Amino acid sequence: xxxxxxxxxxxxxxxxxWPLLALLAACTPRGPVxxxxxxxxxxxxxxxxxxxxxxxxxxxxxxxxxxxxFRAPSRLISTFPSxxxxxxxxxxxxxxxxxxxxxxxxxAQEVVVGESLDAIKPIEFEERMDMAFDTKFHHLGAxxxxxxxxxxxxxxxxxDFFQFHNQKTVYIYxxxxxxLQHTKGDLGAYLRHLDQxxxxxxxxxxxxxxxxxxxxxxxxxxxxxxxGGKFVPIEKTLKSNGFHIVREIRARNDVAFSVDxxxxxxxxxxxxxxxxxxxxxxxxxxxxxxVSAKLTDSTFDVMRGTLRGRIDARYSTSGDTxxxxxxxxxxxxxxxxxxxxxxxxxxxxDGFADMETWKRxxxxxxxxxxxxxxxxxxxxxxxxxxxxLVSTFVxxxxxxxxxxxTDRLLSLGGTHGSLSTPSSVGVLMTNFRDTHDDITTTVRxxxxxxxxxxxxxxxxxxxxxxxxxxFANDPRGPFRNLVDVQMKESSxxxxxxxxxxxxxxxxxxxxxxxxxxxxxxxxVNTASEFGQVVAAIDLPMHADxxxxxxxAGWRSTTDRLRAYVLWSDLRFPAxxxxxxxxxxxxxxxxxxxxxxxTGNGGEEIASFRVYTDAEGRLWPY
Numbered sequence: 067x068x069x070x071x072x073x074x075x076x077x078x079x080x081x082x083x084w085p086l087l088a089l090l091a092a093c094t095p096r097g098p099v100x101x102x103x104x105x106x107x108x109x110x111x112x113x114x115x116x117x118x119x120x121x122x123x124x125x126x127x128x129x130x131x132x133x134x135x136f137r138a139p140s141r142l143i144s145t146f147p148s149x150x151x152x153x154x155x156x157x158x159x160x161x162x163x164x165x166x167x168x169x170x171x172x173x174a175q176e177v178v179v180g181e182s183l184d185a186i187k188p189i190e191f192e193e194r195m196d197m198a199f200d201t202k203f204h205h206l207g208a209x210x211x212x213x214x215x216x217x218x219x220x221x222x223x224x225x226d227f228f229q230f231h232n233q234k235t236v237y238i239y240x241x242x243x244x245x246l247q248h249t250k251g252d253l254g255a256y257l258r259h260l261d262q263x264x265x266x267x268x269x270x271x272x273x274x275x276x277x278x279x280x281x282x283x284x285x286x287x288x289x290x291x292x293x294g295g296k297f298v299p300i301e302k303t304l305k306s307n308g309f310h311i312v313r314e315i316r317a318r319n320d321v322a323f324s325v326d327x328x329x330x331x332x333x334x335x336x337x338x339x340x341x342x343x344x345x346x347x348x349x350x351x352x353x354x355x356x357v358s359a360k361l362t363d364s365t366f367d368v369m370r371g372t373l374r375g376r377i378d379a380r381y382s383t384s385g386d387t388x389x390x391x392x393x394x395x396x397x398x399x400x401x402x403x404x405x406x407x408x409x410x411x412x413x414x415x416d417g418f419a420d421m422e423t424w425k426r427x428x429x430x431x432x433x434x435x436x437x438x439x440x441x442x443x444x445x446x447x448x449x450x451x452x453x454x455l456v457s458t459f460v461x462x463x464x465x466x467x468x469x470x471x472t473d474r475l476l477s478l479g480g481t482h483g484s485l486s487t488p489s490s491v492g493v494l495m496t497n498f499r500d501t502h503d504d505i506t507t508t509v510r511x512x513x514x515x516x517x518x519x520x521x522x523x524x525x526x527x528x529x530x531x532x533x534x535x536x537f538a539n540d541p542r543g544p545f546r547n548l549v550d551v552q553m554k555e556s557s558x559x560x561x562x563x564x565x566x567x568x569x570x571x572x573x574x575x576x577x578x579x580x581x582x583x584x585x586x587x588x589x590v591n592t593a594s595e596f597g598q599v600v601a602a603i604d605l606p607m608h609a610d611x612x613x614x615x616x617x618a619g620w621r622s623t624t625d626r627l628r629a630y631v632l633w634s635d636l637r638f639p640a641x642x643x644x645x646x647x648x649x650x651x652x653x654x655x656x657x658x659x660x661x662x663x664t665g666n667g668g669e670e671i672a673s674f675r676v677y678t679d680a681e682g683r684l685w686p687y
Contacts (some may be wrong), residue, residue, distance in 0.1 A: 107231040108271070111280035111515075114223070115157075115195070115237070117150055118244030118482060119285040121493040123253060131451040132261040134270070139495040143425075143435045144287035146443040146455060147331030148482050150244070153286035156447060156506040158516055161540040162450050163189060164687040169326040171335045173450050176644060178324050188351045192275070192481050193522045194542075196230060197223060204241075216242025217259045224267045228274070234518050236277030237376040247289045248328065250479035278498070280602035282513060285492035286506070290330065290460045291480040298353040298462050304324040309336075314644070322464040323452075324394040328465040333452025337653060341453045345369060348454065354464030356485055360444040360453045367442065367590040370397035376504040379441045380418060387418040388437045398436050403427050421507065431505050433485045440485070440506065447630070457484040457546045484652040528674030529567040529651045531686040532631070535560040545631055564631050567651055567672060584668055586650040590675075597648060600637040643682045646675055 084528040122299050124139045145153045150177035151163045164170055168178035168187055199219060220244045230236045264281065271279040291336040302319055312320045315337060321344060322335045336344045341594050349369035358377075368379040373395030375531055376500055380387045392401055407413050412423050419427075421438050444451050458464065482489035494501050494509060501512055512514050521544060537545040565585065584604050591597030641647070652668035679685050 085458050090635050107230065109230055109233050109236045110274055110277075110307055111235040111282065112130075112227060112267075113235055113237045113282040113284070115154065115239040116283060116285045117239070117241045118247055118287060118289050119253075120288040120488075122255065122288075123255075123493045124283075124493045124495060127254075127257045127261070131664070132257060133264075133283075133495070135265070136281070136495045136497045137500050139430060139493050140495040140501040140507055141434075142284055142286075143439070143503075143505040144490050144492055145447050145506050146436070146439040146457070146485050146490075147329065147333070148287040148484065149329055150286050151189055151191075152447040153506050154239075157284070157286060157509055158194065158519060159223055159406055159510050159578055160190060160194065160519075160542050161536065162446065162448050165324060165325065166333050166448050166452070167326045168649065170448070170450055171322050171324050171333070171452070172677065172685065172687065173296045173335070173346060174232060174679045174687075176315045177646075177677055178322055178682070179675075180324070180326075190522060192239055193524075194520055195237045196520065196667075197236070198239040198511070199241065203495065208247045209249055210248045212246040213241070213255070216240070216246045216251065216256050218242075220256075220260050220263050224263045233520075235516075237516075237519060241634065243285075247291065248478060249478050250293055269481045280282075280496065280498045282494075284509070284513075285480050288487070288489050288491045289480045289482050289548070290488040292460045293479045295330075295461045295463045295478075295481070296353060297465050298351060298458055298466060300348070300351065303347060303349050303351045304344075304414055309340075309344065309347070325464055325466045327615075328463050329479055329483030330458045330460070330463045330481055330489055332464050332486065334454040334456060335452055335640070338453070345454050345549075348456055351380065353458050353461045354456055356457040358444065358455045360442045360451075363445070366399045366440055366444060370395075373397040376441055377437055378418070383421050386438070386441075387414070388417075388424060389413075389417045390437045397566050398427065398431075398433050400431065400436075403431065421505070421578075425503070425505055430487075430553040434490050435505055438507075439490075440503070449538040456535060457486065458486060460484070460486070479542045507602045517639045524568040524570075527567075527569050527573060528673035529565060529649075530674065531562040531649070531676055531684060532566045533560045533686050534563055535566070536686060537631075539617045560686065561679075562676075563684075564633050565651070569671060573669075573671065582653070582668075585608070585663065586652070588648045590646045590648055596650070599640070600647065605637075621641060638684075641678045641682045641684070643678055643680050647678070647684075649674055649676045 081618055121139060124133065127133060128136075128139070134232050140606075142157075145156055147166060149166060151165075151167055155161070164172075165179070168189060169178065169242075171177070172179050175367075188198070199222075204215070219240045223238050223240070229237055243253065243256055246256055255679075268279055268281070268347075271277075272561045291362070304311060309319050310317070310322045312322055313420055314320075315335060318334065318337045318340050321340075323332060325332050334344065334348065339359070340361050345357050345367065346369065348354055348372060349357040353640070355370065357369045359369070361367055364379045364381065366379070368375040368377060374395050375390060375392045378391070380389075382682070390398065390400055390404065394397075406416075407419065407423070407427050408417075411668045412427065413419050425435050428437070440455070443455050463483075465478075494504060494512070496513075499512075504512060519542065521542070525530050537543055567583065582604055584602060586602045587600045589597035649672075650670060651668050651672040676684055
C-alpha cells in the first residue's frame with residue numbers, strides 16, 4: 067500500500083480512530099422485525115436516495131455497461147446552495163428545515179443556533195426513511211472510513227429489503243457516496259458495487275415474487291471532485307472591511323454565518339441596511355464566483371466581481387414567474403439565452419417566465435436554472451433564509467469549525483454547494499418509467515409525489531417548540547389535519563404557541579391512563595447541568611382526539627399514539643429578550659421508582675436550548 071507523505075502523528079491518529087469508528091459506524095439502519103410473508107406482501111418499489119451522485123458519473127458508468135436495466139438517466143438540479151438538508155426536504159415535499167444546515171442562524175432570534183457536532187445529527191428527511199443509517203457514529207464513520215461504509219450501506223440495503231412487508235415502497239437513504247467523494251474515495255468502485263448488488267436484489271425479488279422490482283435512483287446534488295481546494299478568506303476579508311464576525315447580530319457591522327461542513331455555497335446574515343455593502347465585499351473576495359443578495363421580498367441582486375444583474379419575482383397562487391435583467395455586464399451569462407427566449411416568445415411582455423420555462427432554456431447552462439433557484443434560496447428552501455448567498459469557484463470552499471480540524475486529520479476531497487454545474491446536477495433514473503430533466507422543487511411529480519412516504523419514525527423520546535403555522539404548512543406533519551386552515555396565512559402564528567413531544571412505546575404503556583407532563587424553563591447555567599427554574603407548567607396527560615380543531619391542552623396523533631402537542635401559549639412569565647433558556651419536559655409518575663427517575667419532577671423525556679426574540683417571545687425556529 068502506498069502512503070502519501072504525512073506526519074507520523076497524523077498517521078497514528080488515524081490508526082487509532084479507524085478500528086473504533088469501524089465498530090461504531092456499523093450499518094444498523096432502522097427496520098421492522100421480519101415476519102412471515104407471501105409474495106404479495108413485499109413492496110413493489112424501492113427508492114434509493116443516494117447523496118451526492120453526479121448525473122455525469124451515471125452517464126459514464128452506463129457507457130461501461132453499468133445500470134443497463136435502467137431507462138436513460140435525467141438531470142436533477144439541486145437547490146441553491148446545493149446541499150443536502152434543503153435539497154432532500156424539497157425533493158420529498160416535507161416542511162423546509164430550520165436552516166440551510168443543522169447549525170443555522172435564526173432570523174427572529176438573531177443568533178446562531180446549534181453547535182458543530184449538530185452536523186452529524188439526523189434530521190427529518192432521514193427519520194422518514196425506512197432505512198437511513200441515521201446515527202451520529204455512522205455519519206462520522208462515513209467520513210473516516212468512507213469506502214467501507216459506503217459499500218456497507220448498499221449491502222445492508224439489499225440484505226434488509228425483504229424485511230419490509232405490506233407497504234408499496236421502501237425508502238432508503240445512503241449518505242455514503244457523498245462522504246466518499248468528500249474524502250477522495252473511489253466512486254467508480256462504489257458504483258460497480260451498487261450495480262452488482264442491485265442486480266442481485268432484482269434476481270432474488272424475481273425468484274420470490276415472479277415479477278420485477280421497480281427501482282428509483284435519485285440524488286440531491288452533484289460534486290465538484292476538486293481535492294484540496296483553498297479555503298476562502300472570509301473572516302479576514304470581512305474584518306479588513308470593518309465587519310465583525312459574531313454569533314448574535316446586534317450592530318450594523320455585525321455579520322454571522324453558520325457552516326457545519328466544507329461547502330462551496332453558503333448563506334451570510336447581517337443587518338438589513340448592510341446587505342448591499344456586505345454583498346459587494348464578498349463578491350470581490352478571493353475565490354468567490356458569484357454572490358446574490360435579497361434587496362426586497364421580490365428583488366435580488368446578482369454579482370460576479372464588478373458585474374451586476376437583477377432578478378425580479380412575481381408571486382401568484384397560479385404560479386410564480388421570474389425575470390433576469392443584466393445591468394452592469396451579465397454575471398449569469400444568460401443574455402444570449404434571454405434573447406432566444408424573447409425570439410421564441412417564451413417571455414411575457416415584461417420579460418417574466420415561469421419555472422418550467424427557465425428549466426427548459428437554462429437546464430444545461432453554466433449556472434443551471436439559476437434564476438428561480440436564487441429566488442427560492444433566499445425565500446423558501448429554509449425557514450431561516452439568508453439575505454446573502456455565496457457561490458465559490460470550484461477550487462475554493464468555505465470550511466469552519468470541525469471542517470478545519472478534519473482537513474488536518476484527513477485530507478479532504480471534492481465538495482459541493484455552489485450554483486454552478488458540477489455541484490448542482492444530481493441524477494434521476496428508474497428501471498420502469500422514462501424521466502425528464504427536473505429540479506428539486508417539482509421532481510416528486512414524476513414519482514407519484516412520494517405519496518406513501520412514511521411519518522417520522524421516532525427511536526427515542528424528545529421534543530421541540532412548534533406553532534400553528536408550522537403545523538398547518540407541513541404537508542406531511544402529524545398534526546396537519548388538526549389545525550384551522552386559516553393558520554396557513556397567519557404570519558403571527560409562527561411564534562412558539564405549541565410544544566411537540568414524542569414518547570417511546572414503553573413510556574406510552576404506563577402513561578395513557580395516568581401521569582402528567584411537567585414543562586420547565588430554566589436559566590442557562592454553564593457551571594452546572596441545569597440552571598434555576600424560571601417557570602414550570604404541569605398538565606395531565608390525556609389524548610383527546612374528539613375535536614376537529616386543536617384547542618388548549620394536550621393532543622395526540624391519531625395515526626400512532628406517540629406524539630403529543632400542547633396547543634396554547636406557553637404561558638411563562640415575561641422573558642428577557644434575545645436570551646437563551648433550557649427547556650425540559652418530564653413525565654411525573656407519582657409512584658415511579660425507576661432508575662431513570664430524576665428526583666426533581668419526573669423522568670426526563672426531552673431537554674433542549676430555546677431562545678427568545680427581541681420582544682421576549684419564544685420562537686420555534
